[in-house]
Each structure stands twice: as C-alpha cells, then as structure tokens.
Amino acid sequence: MFDLLPDRLEWYYGGPVLGLLIVGLFILANQPLGASGAYVQTSGLIRRRDGVVTWRVWYFVGMFVGGFLVTQIMREGAEIRSGYDSLRDVFPLPVVIPLVFVGASLLGYGAAMAGGCTSGHGMCGTAQRSPASAAVTATFMVTAIGTTLILRVLTGGDL
Numbered sequence: 001m002f003d004l005l006p007d008r009l010e011w012y013y014g015g016p017v018l019g020l021l022i023v024g025l026f027i028l029a030n031q032p033l034g035a036s037g038a039y040v041q042t043s044g045l046i047r048r049r050d051g052v053v054t055w056r057v058w059y060f061v062g063m064f065v066g067g068f069l070v071t072q073i074m075r076e077g078a079e080i081r082s083g084y085d086s087l088r089d090v091f092p093l094p095v096v097i098p099l100v101f102v103g104a105s106l107l108g109y110g111a112a113m114a115g116g117c118t119s120g121h122g123m124c125g126t127a128q129r130s131p132a133s134a135a136v137t138a139t140f141m142v143t144a145i146g147t148t149l150i151l152r153v154l155t156g157g158d159l
Contacts, residue, residue: 022123029055032128034120035063036111090158 025033031053038060044052087096111117114136116125122140125133151159 018123019127022127026124026127032116032120032124033059034116034124035060036117036120038063086159090155 022033025031038056041053041056042060045054045057084096084100087099091099114121115132116136118137118140121130121133121136126137
C-alpha cells in the first residue's frame with residue numbers, strides 16, 4: 001500500500017485545525033464536539049430513543065472506521081495490534097488484560113460522573129469558559145501525571 005500519514009501530526013497543524021473545528025461546530029450547530037457525547041447518541045440510536053443527533057452517531061462510527069483505515073489498511077506491512085505494546089513489554093498478558101479492563105471501566109465511570117470525557121471538557125468545555133470543565137480538566141491532568149510517575153517508579157522507568 002502507501003504511507004499516507006506521518007507517524008505523528010505536528011501540533012502546530014493539528015491544534016489550529018481542531019480549534020477551528022470546535023469553533024465552527026459551535027457557530028453552525030451550537031453543540032460541543034466530544035467522544036462521550038457521540039457514544040451517548042449512538043447508544044440512544046441503538047436503544048431507539050427520541051432526540052438522537054445523527055451527526056454524532058456518524059462521528060462515533062467515523063472514529064472507529066477512520067482509526068482502522070489509517071492503522072491497518074493505509075500502512076505498509078499493516079498488522080492488527082492492540083496499542084498496549086509498551087505495557088506488554090513490562091507486564092505479562094494475564095496482568096495487562098485486567099489492568100486495561102479496570103482502567104477502561106474507571107474511565108467510563110469517570111466520564112459519566114464528570115458529565116463528559118477528556119476531549120469534551122478539555123477542548124470544548126474550557127473553550128466555553130466552563131468552571132466545571134476547567135476543574136475536571138485539571139483533575140484529568142493531575143491524575144495522568146501522578147499515574148505516569150507511579151508507573152515510572154513501579155517499572156523502574158521502563159514505562
């Protein structure tokens with residue numbers, strides 16, 4: 001195949017584009033862009049609830065389809081991978097599976113309790129100058145930094 005995208009998009013390209021997308025969405029639809037909001041709308045469609053915002057369902061589907069296309073089809077020598085290779089290098093699979101499950105469960109619970117996910121609060125909520133989003137984003141960041149420090153100590157710097 002061909003290598004369409006670089007390994008990482010430089011922040012000075014992605015940041016302004018994402019910022020314009022968020023502002024444009026507020027101007028056009030007066031709605032925030034967030035992954036958990038898209039998940040809730042998709043869940044509502046599956047459960048046949050009223051008031052589903054259809055574009056959010058397509059956004060949710062597009063996250064998976066786009067990720068699959070970029071990582072699996074458009075790369076030479078593509079292989080199916082979990083994204084947890086660094087974790088697997090340090091811990092055996094029987095430890096990684098429950099660790100990822102517990103982490104994902106806590107993430108979902110936290111997003112439900114916080115009224116949104118990291119992308120929704122961090123990018124859209126803070127852009128709206130929401131005090132709750134600023135507090136939640138600060139909590140995400142402090143927790144991520146603390147978790148990283150703990151993992152560094154526990155793994156001797158391997159993670």
